[in-house]
Amino acid sequence: MERYYQPEIECASREQIRAWQDERLVKQVRHAYDHVPYYKKLMDDKGVKPEDIQSVDDLYKLPFTYKKDLRDTYPYGLFAVPMKDVVRLHASSGTTGKQIVVGYTREDLDIWDDIVARQLVAVGATEEDKVHISYGYGLFTGGLGLHGGATKLGATVIPVSSGNTQRQITILRDFGSTVLCCTPSYAAFIGETLHEMGLTGKDIPLKAGIFGAEAWSEEMRKDIEEKLGIKAYDIYGLTEIMGPGVAYECSAQQGMHVNEDHFIIEIIDPETGEVLPEGQQGEIVFSCITRQAFPLLRYRTRDIGVIHRGTCSCGRTFVKMSKPMGRSDDMLIIRGVNVFPSQIETVLLNHGYSANYQIIVDRVKSTDTLEVQVEMTPEMFTDNMGEIERRQRELVEGMRSLLGLAAKVKLVAPKSIVRSEGKAVRVIDKRKI
């Protein structure tokens, strides 16, 4: 039996959802225009007045916002409420450039807790569950985001934070954690460590995992599910929009339902900015329609994805977005070919290698070079040199056929690829353009 945290909302009719969106968008545009001078200027420059936005149909008229806007207004330039109403700040450093700061009112946090609780219930959690949070706590939204939702649900929260994998495993066993929340690469790493300790998923009571903040593949999902003996679910979110929980996966494990009562999703052509029809792949754009402190509108996430309407077996009526293919920021252009790290990961896992890899892009004599370093595993190691080399050639062939590009594969020692805060450093681009 499918369970919901807020069935009247999660399974509302499309007409009802649309009515909420129309009403809330109109209000939100007015709120941003009146309280954030930067927004007023953006809209004025584009010749759009708040009254031009009468419903979701008018959304396309609004200007886009970019990460650059958040950097340019650092730290509080996009806040729409006085600081006395801001009860929490979060920040994201990103891999490039200055950090950005976002604020939350008490009401914003309440909504955030609700949408995370929806995710938890969708993966089968109840107040009986012990939710083990291995996302980093702090300015990063992962730790406190899941923490708030699990607390609101009434589950038992185990705020472990990230790092010290041996200790994580001790807690998983001794405290009897039933739901694990962390990045997918960290989940895979915990699984791997468990395996090395001679343990399997049967030795821990864990039953489900909620993994986000990184692009991950279906193969990685299988790998994690197998190693930890759980069902692994995807969660989507960005600090700019709210944090984890903007979209959540259900029992169908086929895409994530967007919390449309709070966010409007659009898929656009990243080149032209034009809104694309359903089913077409493009850049994901989000508008927050209930957020008080930080009313971001038409925010260009740089994530590449696709949305699907239509009914879901779980009974929820919110539109579903695919697992993002990767960030358009992460997208590498190598010898004119678009390459996403997630594609490389898929090939590695398909060929029996681990998801512990690093992509090194360089330019030698004006030609781009792509090297994929992957950690050797006990499963892929054999005393037969010829066999190792044969598997390596197969992998290179696999990459060539999927990416349309020749890559060099380098086998490296286990645990030699650097991980920071559980998040693997996937790409090193040495090209000086």
Place this chain on the structure above:
Amino acid sequence: MSIKQISVFVENTPGALYGLTGVLAQHQVDLRALSLAETSEFGIVRMIVDNVYQATTVLKDAGYVHSLTPVVGVAIPDVPGGLNRVLQVLTDAKVNIEYMYAFLGGKSVDHAYMIFRVADEATATAALAARGIQTLEQDAIASL
């Protein structure tokens, strides 16, 4: 009878082999034989040690990927034609040799030892035994 060889994955980088021998030395694992197969990027270190269980435990703890491979060890009299005689036997028995390496034996000064990686250890051992050539047993390694 075959003996157990430990094969270890190492990167072909300065100090990689030193790191491995360092770990073994630190835990008093005695190397009886060692051979290295390498490409420009990685290598397989093959070794015969006195205490296989201890060595594999130490390697696992230190994070090395390794495997155990059965190999055939033969004591060869240190006289002209010694190796040739052994190879003759294996050739006659149609035993395919994947690789081999030698080491000069501990206390015995008049023998050299050869390690053979063959497709079929049982056939190789039987063929050698039929011609009066004894193969090494695992227990004997520690006392070499």
